[in-house]
Amino acid sequence: MARKTGSHAEITGPKIREAALHLFAQHGYAAVSMRQIAAEVGVQAGALYAYIDDKQALLFHLLESHMEHLLESWRAESATSEPLARLESFTRFHIRYHLDRPDEVFISYMELRNLSPENFAELEALRRRYEGELERILQEGSAAGLFTIADARVATMGLIAMLTGVSTWFRETGRLGRADIEEIYWEMTRRAVGVA
Amino acid sequence: MARKTGSHAEITGPKIREAALHLFAQHGYAAVSMRQIAAEVGVQAGALYAYIDDKQALLFHLLESHMEHLLESWRAESATSEPLARLESFTRFHIRYHLDRPDEVFISYMELRNLSPENFAELEALRRRYEGELERILQEGSAAGLFTIADARVATMGLIAMLTGVSTWFRETGRLGRADIEEIYWEMTRRAVGVA
DNA sequence: TCTTGAATTGAACGCTCGTTCAATGGAATG
DNA sequence: CATTCCATTGAACGAGCGTTCAATTCAAGA
Numbered sequence: 001m002a003r004k005t006g007s008h009a010e011i012t013g014p015k016i017r018e019a020a021l022h023l024f025a026q027h028g029y030a031a032v033s034m035r036q037i038a039a040e041v042g043v044q045a046g047a048l049y050a051y052i053d054d055k056q057a058l059l060f061h062l063l064e065s066h067m068e069h070l071l072e073s074w075r076a077e078s079a080t081s082e083p084l085a086r087l088e089s090f091t092r093f094h095i096r097y098h099l100d101r102p103d104e105v106f107i108s109y110m111e112l113r114n115l116s117p118e119n120f121a122e123l124e125a126l127r128r129r130y131e132g133e134l135e136r137i138l139q140e141g142s143a144a145g146l147f148t149i150a151d152a153r154v155a156t157m158g159l160i161a162m163l164t165g166v167s168t169w170f171r172e173t174g175r176l177g178r179a180d181i182e183e184i185y186w187e188m189t190r191r192a193v194g195v196a
Numbered sequence: 197m198a199r200k201t202g203s204h205a206e207i208t209g210p211k212i213r214e215a216a217l218h219l220f221a222q223h224g225y226a227a228v229s230m231r232q233i234a235a236e237v238g239v240q241a242g243a244l245y246a247y248i249d250d251k252q253a254l255l256f257h258l259l260e261s262h263m264e265h266l267l268e269s270w271r272a273e274s275a276t277s278e279p280l281a282r283l284e285s286f287t288r289f290h291i292r293y294h295l296d297r298p299d300e301v302f303i304s305y306m307e308l309r310n311l312s313p314e315n316f317a318e319l320e321a322l323r324r325r326y327e328g329e330l331e332r333i334l335q336e337g338s339a340a341g342l343f344t345i346a347d348a349r350v351a352t353m354g355l356i357a358m359l360t361g362v363s364t365w366f367r368e369t370g371r372l373g374r375a376d377i378e379e380i381y382w383e384m385t386r387r388a389v390g391v392a
Numbered sequence: 393t394c395t396t397g398a399a400t401t402g403a404a405c406g407c408t409c410g411t412t413c414a415a416t417g418g419a420a421t422g
Numbered sequence: 423c424a425t426t427c428c429a430t431t432g433a434a435c436g437a438g439c440g441t442t443c444a445a446t447t448c449a450a451g452a
Contacts (some may be wrong), residue, residue, distance in 0.1 A: 002446035003399045011397080028309060030226035034440060046442075047400050055440065074250045110306055113224060150380045153371065158384055161361025169353050176350065184346045188354055192384040196392070199429045200417035208429080230410060242412075251410065364450050 004043075013051050015041045020058050025103035028060050059111060060119040066104040067126035073097060074133060083141030084195060090134055091163060091189045092182050098167045099178060101113045105167045117172055131156055140191065148194030198238075200288060209247050211237045216254050221299035225255055225310045230352050255307060256315040262300040263322035270329060279337030287329055287359060287385045289352060291384060292362045301363045327352055334389065344390030355385055 019040035023032045024039040034055060038045040052058045077093050078086065098105050108127075112120060141147035149155045166181060176184075215236035230251060234241040248254045273289050274282065294301050307318060311377045331352040337343035345351045359381060366377060 002401050003448045004401085005448065007448075026309070028224065028226050031310065033438075034211055035438085038385060043399090044401055046402075049441070050399065111416070113222070114227065114418050150383060151372065151376075154377065154380045155384065157361060157365050157432080158358045158381060161364070163362075164357035165357025168357070176347065180347075182351065184350045185354060187346060188351065188388045190388065191387045194387065198431050199418045200431085201418065203418075203429050205429070229408075231408085239429090240431055241410080242432075245411070325450065 009031075009051075012041065012043065012047070016048055016051050016058070017062060021062055021103050021107065024059065024062070024111060025106045027056075029107070029111045048081065056114075056116060056119070059107075060115060062104070062124075063108055063115070063123050064126070065110065066101070066108055067123060067130065070097060071126065071130055071133075074130070083144055083146050084138055084190075086137045087134075087141065087147075087189065087193065088186055091159075091186050094160075094163045095166055095182050095185055096178070098164055099170055102167050105164065109164070128146070131160060134160060141193065145150060146195065159192060162188070208237065208239065208243070212244055212247050213258060214253075217258055217303065218297050220255065220258070220307060221302045225251075225303070225307045252312060252315070254309075255303075256311060256319075258300070259304055259307065259311070259319055260322070262297070262304055263319060263326065266293060267322065267326055267329075270326070274329070279340055279342050280386075281332055282333045283337065283343075283385065283389065284382055285328075286333060287355075287382050289370075290356075290359045291362055291378050291381055292374070294323065294360055295366055295377075298363050301360065305360070327356060330356060341390065349391065355388060358384070 016037065016134055019037050023036055023040060037044045038048055042050075048058075050063075074090070074093055074097075078089060081089075104115070108123075112123060115123060135152050138147060138149055138152040138155055142149050142152060164183060166185065170178075170181060212233065215233050216228075219232055219236060230244055231241045234244055237244075244254075248257075270286070270289055270293075272286060277285075308319060311319060331348050334343060334348040334351055335344055337347050338348060362377060362381065366374075372380075
C-alpha cells in the first residue's frame with residue numbers, strides 16, 4: 001500500500017504540527033522521535049518529510065508561530081489608552097492567553113536550547129519584542145508619575161515570570177476559576193508597580 | 197590498559213555529578229549521552245556504572261539533593277521572627293540561593309518530566325514543602341493583619357515564580373548587581389502582599 | 393474512464409543510544 | 423616485593439534514532 005484513502009495535505013500538515021506540539025510539551029523535544037509523531041498522526045515516519053524539512057525546523061516553526069500569534073493577539077487587543085488600563089489589559093490578556101495554550105507556552109520556555117543558534121536568535125528577538133510591550137507600559141506609567149518602579153526592565157522580567165508561571169500550576173478543575181486567578185494576579189501586579 | 201593512574205572513587209564520583217549537572221543544564225537530560233558525561237569526566241562510558249545505577253537515577257539524585265539542600269539551607273537561615281521580616285528573609289534567601297546555583301535551578305524546573313512517576317512524586321513533595329515555607333509566612337502575616345492577600349496559595353505561586361525567574365535573565369556582568377536585584381525584588385514582593 | 397500527479401509506504405542507510413561485563417592494570421596493604 | 427582489591431577499559435549487545443527514496447496507490451481533472 002502507498003497512498004492512503006482520504007489522505008490530504010491540508011489535513012496531514014496541521015495534524016503533524018498538533019501532534020508534535022503535544023508530544024514535545026509532554027516529553028520534550030529530544031525525547032520525542034519522528035516515529036512517535038508519525039504514529040500519533042497515523043502515518044509512517046517517512047511521510048512527515050513531505051511536510052517538514054527536518055525535526056529542527058518542525059520545532060522552530062512551532063515556537064515561531066506561537067510567538068508571532070502571541071504578539072499579533074496582544075496588538076489586536078491593546079488599545080492606546082492610559083498606562084494603568086493598558087497594564088491591566090496586558091495582565092489579563094497574558095494570563096488568559098497562556099492558560100489557553102499550555103503546550104505552546106511550555107515548549108516556548110523549555111525548548112529554546114534545542115534550537116540552532118540562528119533559530120534561537122530569531123526567537124529571542126520575538127520574545128524581546130513581546131517583553132518590550134510590557135516594558136513600554138511600565139516606562140510610560142512611570143514617566144506619567146502613575147507607577148513607582150525602581151527599574152522598568154527588572155519589573156518587566158519579574159512580572160512576566162509571575163504571570164507566565166500561572167500556566168505551570170493552574171488546573172481547570174481546581175479550587176479557583178480563571179476569573180479568580182485573573183483578579184488575584186491583577187491585584188498583585190497593580191501593587192507591584194506601586195498603585196494602591 | 198584498565199585502571200588509570202591517580203584514579204579514585206572519591207574523585208570520580210563527584211566529578212560525574214558535576215559533569216552531568218552542567219551538561220543536563222546546558223543541553224537537557226534527553227539530549228545528553230552517557231558518553232558525553234564520561235568524556236567530560238575523562239573516563240569511558242562504562243566506568244560511570246560503578247557510581248550510578250542508571251541515567252535516570254543520576255538525574256533524580258541531582259534534583260533530590262538540590263531540593264534537600266535548598267530546604268536545609270532555608271531552615272538554617274530562617275529564624276522565628278515576625279512575618280514581615282521572615283518574608284524579607286525568604287525573598288532575599290531565595291534570590292541569592294538561586295543566583296548561586298543556576299544549573300541546579302534550571303534542571304529542577306526543566307527535567308521534572310524526565311523523571312519516572314515515583315521519582316517525580318518524591319520531588320514534587322520536596323518542592324511543595326519548600327513552597328509551604330513561603331505559604332505559611334503569608335498565612336501568618338495575613339492572620340496577623342500585616343498582609344492583605346486574597347489567596348495565600350496563589351500568592352505563593354506568583355511570588356515564587358517571580359523570584360525564581362531572576363535566574364533566567366540575570367547576568368553577573370549586567371547593568372545591575374545582585375544587591376540591586378535583591379532590593380528591587382524585595383520591594384515588589386513587599387508591595388504584592390500589601391505592605392506599603 | 394483514463395491519465396496524471398500527489399500522498400504515502402516500507403525498507404534501508406549509517407549512527408548513536410544506554411547498559412553489561414570479562415579482562416586488566418594501578419593502588420593499597422603488609 | 424607479593425598479593426589483594428579497586429577503578430577502569432573497550433568491546434559488544436540490541437534497540438532506536440533521523441532521514442532518504444524508489445515503489446505504489448489513491449484522488450482528481452479531462
